[in-house]
Amino acid sequence: MAGLFFAVSSLTCLFMFSEAYTINDELSLHAAIFNSTYDRDVRPGATRSTPLQINVTFTFKSIKELDESVGKFSITGALGVFWVDHRLSWNPADYGGDLNTTVVPQKKVWIPFLVNMMDFDTLKEIGHNELHLRVGSDGIVTWVTPNMFESTCDADMSYYPFDSQTCILKFYIPGFTFSEIEFTIPRTSMDMNEYSKNGLWEVKETRIYTATNSQQIQELRMAISMKRRPVYYISSLILPVAFLSFLQLIVFLMPPDCGERVGFVTTVLLAIAVYLTLVQDKLPEGSEPSVSYLSYKLLGDFMIGVFMTISVIVGLRFYHREDEKIIPSYLETFHRISFGCCRCRRKHKVNLEEKESTKEVTIDSVSKILTWRDIGMATDRFSLIFFGMMLFNCNFVYLVVMAAFA
Known part of the structure; x- marks a missing residue:
């Protein structure tokens, strides 16, 4: 009985070892998907009549400040963006059998050019070229960008110091219309599992939603409702x-x-x-x-x-x-x-x-x-x-x- 168990275990280990991908498999994969035909300046989507679906989530870390005198609001968190790039899909069986995901530099892949519309200082792109993202064999790209997000926020100080404030961050992708890229919200509120409580503000509600402005541009909006701690x-x-x-x-x-x-x-x-x-x-x-x-x-x-x-x-x-x-x-x-x-x-x-x-x-x-x-x-x-x-x-x-x- 012990011998049979040893034989089965040996075969299992041999099978697992034979199916494990190597660095050469990953190098071959990168060479195959990032070939001369891949253009990171062209948005994904095999059917151009269908807009590219971009899913967005947000992990809320902390409130950095709300300066009512100048109208500055800043928070820290991680913006999660997910989309499908059919050009980056592959068959795992061709690359060691279990090469289901790989990590690549952000600068090698097409990413949505997200811009904070209400940035307190100057408009700038979300993310950094030195960041990495994860690509799945089914072409799903997972891009998580931790950062400090700033916004203008005109606070209503009528009931200070018993006031409540709602500040909104707005993002959009310049150059693309609603028929080419569409935001989808899998979760209508922020992830608060890693949130650190603020000594001055108590977060009452968070919302993530989309809206179309007067120029028919779709905006991604994240609203944070807070109540001041008056003690x-x-x-x-x-x-x-x-x-x-x-x-x-x-x-x-x-x-x-x-x-x-x-x-x-x-x-x-x-x-x-x-x-x-x-x-x-x-x-x-x-x-x-x-x-x-x-x-x-x-x-x-x-x-x-x-x-x-x-x-x-x-x-x-x-x-x-x-x-x-x-x-x-x-x-x-x-x-x-x-x-x-x-x-x-x-x-x-x-x-x-x-x-x-x-x-x-x-x-x-x-x-x-x-x-x-x-x-x-x-x-x-x-x-x-x-x-x-x-x-x-x-x-x-x-x-x-x-x-x-x-």
């Missing part, structure tokens, strides 16, 4: 600006005699201006399709801060005005409104006879006990409530808009 921007931009804005309200609770009110409110205002500058440097300069709502929100916070600074200065002028000057009636009304129509809280000594003889306190008697310091306190009270509501509404409206988009 970094919330912690480093939105929350600090919100805290700074509400920190300005503390100025109306500071003692007016400390002498730091104007310096405090101006410092916080400048901090908000710095954040506004940082956001503007990040966003594109154009106004279309829309300016970021965050810019409007920061501008609103900045304008509220400006009016708060003015209010602080006006209040300090009231605090330090001499009591000999008469308080106008409209400021008396403002004081009553600010303190809820209540009498001035300043202590005033009233003798017994005056209290018994006077049943009501007239407006004239109230104006006599008011001081400019009371007007300053009314200004602080009104400003604290008014600007607090303004800041709350500004932030609340922004959050509602962002929540509606999300």
Whole structure:
């Protein structure tokens, strides 16, 4: 039994060895298929009335960058292109029996001259002459070109930093019409098995499809839909600006005699201006399709801060005005409104006879006990409530808009 097994194994090995192709077989094959009649400048296709079918796939590796300020989008990946060149077919039995595929330099074979229509810099051909491709005995050519693919991408920054973007790469083969070369898509999405996650963008969807432009040229399009990861921007931009804005309200609770009110409110205002500058440097300069709502929100916070600074200065002028000057009636009304129509809280000594003889306190008697310091306190009270509501509404409206988009 062991002898029979050894004999069968020996015959199998001998058969396999006799069927294995050698380097001479491959050299003979290359000499046969790349003969003087093969012209790499002529597209494949025995029947010229039928367009050459070119299958395209894409293996997505990573997102390199999306620079919104200049509209530059770049990714890394491998473009797989497959077609049939009947001139490169052979019978494996004539070349060792198992020579089913061979690898040849790209420059020796006809390849589709793919051009990136939306390249950020200059239009250039996809691929490199030093690359190799694989040819099968049935004439199927497999061409895989790893590269970094760049494209222009006009980002819509309306909802930054809670925005989603869709960038498209467009390819076409110049010189050939739809009746001569036709793109076919065996898979309508990119291969994400080798994708490396990006810390800034989350890929939501990928699409590969064809479209015909206004010049009746077929285009191969690859679309990538992404959503920005907003955690970094919330912690480093939105929350600090919100805290700074509400920190300005503390100025109306500071003692007016400390002498730091104007310096405090101006410092916080400048901090908000710095954040506004940082956001503007990040966003594109154009106004279309829309300016970021965050810019409007920061501008609103900045304008509220400006009016708060003015209010602080006006209040300090009231605090330090001499009591000999008469308080106008409209400021008396403002004081009553600010303190809820209540009498001035300043202590005033009233003798017994005056209290018994006077049943009501007239407006004239109230104006006599008011001081400019009371007007300053009314200004602080009104400003604290008014600007607090303004800041709350500004932030609340922004959050509602962002929540509606999300």
